[in-house]
Amino acid sequence: MRSQRLWSSRLNSIFIRMCIQLFLIVLTVIILVPIYNSLITSITPENQINRYPPNLIPELVVFDHYIHAFKSQPMFRFIFNSLFLSIAASIVALFISLQAAYTLSRHQFKGKALLILFILFPMMMPGITNLIPLYNVFSNIGLINTYIGLILLYLPALLPFAIWLLKNFIDSVPYELEEASFIDGCNRFSVLYRIIFPAAMPGIVAICIINFVLVWNEFLVSLLFTTEKSMRTMTVGIFNFIGFNNLQQGPINAASIAAMLPVIIIFLIIRERFMKSIIEGAIKG
Known part of the structure; x- marks a missing residue:
């Protein structure tokens, strides 16, 4: 009986840790996705930015937007x-x-x-x-x-x-x-x-x-x-x-x-x- 309680307690502890880790993973993805999208957009040619479906990895990497940003402002x-x-x-x-x-x-x-x-x-x-x-x-x-x-x-x-x-x-x-x-x-x-x-x-x-x-x-x-x-x-x-x-x-x-x-x-x-x-x-x- 005591071993069953210990095993049940251990399972509950593992389940709680898994839920916490899953929550942290989801939260990390929510935070990183906009940053990744901003990075990809900054190196994507202007005519490909609004393409649908969007490319997770740009076909062509350009730095024209950085040059334009620092020259215009x-x-x-x-x-x-x-x-x-x-x-x-x-x-x-x-x-x-x-x-x-x-x-x-x-x-x-x-x-x-x-x-x-x-x-x-x-x-x-x-x-x-x-x-x-x-x-x-x-x-x-x-x-x-x-x-x-x-x-x-x-x-x-x-x-x-x-x-x-x-x-x-x-x-x-x-x-x-x-x-x-x-x-x-x-x-x-x-x-x-x-x-x-x-x-x-x-x-x-x-x-x-x-x-x-x-x-x-x-x-x-x-x-x-x-x-x-x-x-x-x-x-x-x-x-x-x-x-x-x-x-x-x-x-x-x-x-x-x-x-x-x-x-x-x-x-x-x-x-x-x-x-x-x-x-x-x-x-x-």
């Missing part, structure tokens, strides 16, 4: 803007969130729980609701078409999750380490960047990658708060290939693949550290 400028804004916004968000997370983790004060709730509240609000009044304010103080203005607009979307995640990492750092550092003559600033910063490195890596991708993929803020082509980001540059009467399928897919490459390369380089950061964050959270 300042794509390198768009890529530079996206890279600069993603890196700059991630660094500023990290600096602010690390200070805030350390304060919330190590200091006890009245209304702390309410303050944490207030910090997380923007995550529950659609950002589009504030864009019209923000546009009026930024227009009056001259922050339209500026890097500083865009970074300031990105921060409210980046900071809440960053503060919450880093606080969980700092909570797990023993306070005795800080006390020993204070005895050795360190101040709060030294403790934060010599003790807390290395201990929270997995969370910092995860936050930097997540914030980088969020800013890189952002579209609406860049579209509304930049009117000069030289300030547009990659996502808005891709949007330029959509006209009122036509859709340039080849160039827009070529530009989309070009927009994916930097993020894919960065993720492949640091994927092991990123996965470790996510797992440790889930455990400590």
Whole structure:
């Protein structure tokens, strides 16, 4: 009887694992099929793009769409803007969130729980609701078409999750380490960047990658708060290939693949550290 229960339990465990793996396979296919279709379209001749049934592998590989995309639009400028804004916004968000997370983790004060709730509240609000009044304010103080203005607009979307995640990492750092550092003559600033910063490195890596991708993929803020082509980001540059009467399928897919490459390369380089950061964050959270 006991062996039957063990066997039944083992079968249930195998069945659950198979269902999970099947779900992950289906999810992976759903994600990869549009990317594969975009890649194939970007290297397919224009007269074969709308052929039915479509070819899974193009009969003739051409790179005319990439050449057209980079010649018709300042794509390198768009890529530079996206890279600069993603890196700059991630660094500023990290600096602010690390200070805030350390304060919330190590200091006890009245209304702390309410303050944490207030910090997380923007995550529950659609950002589009504030864009019209923000546009009026930024227009009056001259922050339209500026890097500083865009970074300031990105921060409210980046900071809440960053503060919450880093606080969980700092909570797990023993306070005795800080006390020993204070005895050795360190101040709060030294403790934060010599003790807390290395201990929270997995969370910092995860936050930097997540914030980088969020800013890189952002579209609406860049579209509304930049009117000069030289300030547009990659996502808005891709949007330029959509006209009122036509859709340039080849160039827009070529530009989309070009927009994916930097993020894919960065993720492949640091994927092991990123996965470790996510797992440790889930455990400590």
